[in-house]
Amino acid sequence: MAARSIKPVPWSTRAALVEDVIRNVARINSSEGVRLVRGSHIVTKRLFDHDRCYFFQGSDGRIIFAIPYEQDFTLIGTTDKDHTGAPKDVHCTDEEQDYLLAFASQYFAKPVTRDDVVWTYSGVRPLYNDGAKSATAATRDYVLSLDTTGAPLLNVFGGKITTYRRLAESALAKLTPYFPQAKPAWTARVTLPGGDFPHDGVAALTAKLAAQFPFLTPYHAGRMIRAYGTEAFTILGKAGTAEALGEDFGATLTEAEVRWLMTREYATTAADVVWRRSKLGLRLTADQITRLDRFMADAASRAISPAAE
């Protein structure tokens, strides 16, 4: 088996797409690649007061959803737009916002307008480029492509949260012939961190948390269980009062939770905490987020300073 010479990918300067790695790093002549498809969302004030989702069908043949979101909001999405430019430079354009508003307004009793929008966000789907006519039609399935011209190189195109374990196991199955000592698939019945409770046990777990930590508001207890499951108990530890959770950053975000996110979930900035690990940014002011950023920078510098070791 011939060895490949693979140079490190410059992660710090740009996001490398799988096709960049295949062609520019592994130097394989391949026509396979990804199609970048932007999906944008709008978040509005709560448009309905039940906990079910709507799926709407549009005259363009697409569907969009309206989902109850973070208790006081409604999430409407998404779009399918071919994305040119860097994946990190992504935002919901005015055109996409108007498209989603007009689409949803066809179904709600009252039109949904820009005044209802409190936040927008977008992501880029790196889909396998199957040459489909439109971004909507491009396959959402992942594709695993094994190149054995040299040492085995497995290229992974696409992927979804709902199928990531299946993807990982399929990937290992493709590589097992080269690594016979690989462990057989084991993830089917293993819970995610904090997920070791019955799927219909959220209310019971929330009640248990509220009873153990009676100073939590119902919103706070519910949020902790939704975000952390059984790990919420560890985060709150032995606290007997709200003050024991340390600094209060607003919207029920406390120092105990921030420290957990920094040490266990690799959060380094306020944006990681209030947008990527939670959506508390919807409830915090710019000043509160700035204060959190300062706190985290300070905590990080103390953690790495020799004095703290």
Ligand SMILES: Cc1cc2nc3c(=O)[nH]c(=O)nc-3n(C[C@H](O)[C@H](O)[C@H](O)COP(=O)(O)OP(=O)(O)OC[C@H]3O[C@@H](n4cnc5c(N)ncnc54)[C@H](O)[C@@H]3O)c2cc1C
């Ligand atoms: C519009 C859209 C709709 C989708 N819909 C669905 C769906 O309905 N169902 C489904 O199952 N999946 C869906 N997906 C796919 C799903 O979101 C992804 O598969 C999933 O988020 C991938 O998770 P991840 O943790 O691997 O990567 P990500 O969620 O992308 O997380 C990577 C994180 O790393 C950070 N990061 C990147 N580079 C660096 C760096 N150099 N240093 C530090 N941090 C860095 C990023 O900021 C990001 O927070 C959708 C994706 C998009 C874009």
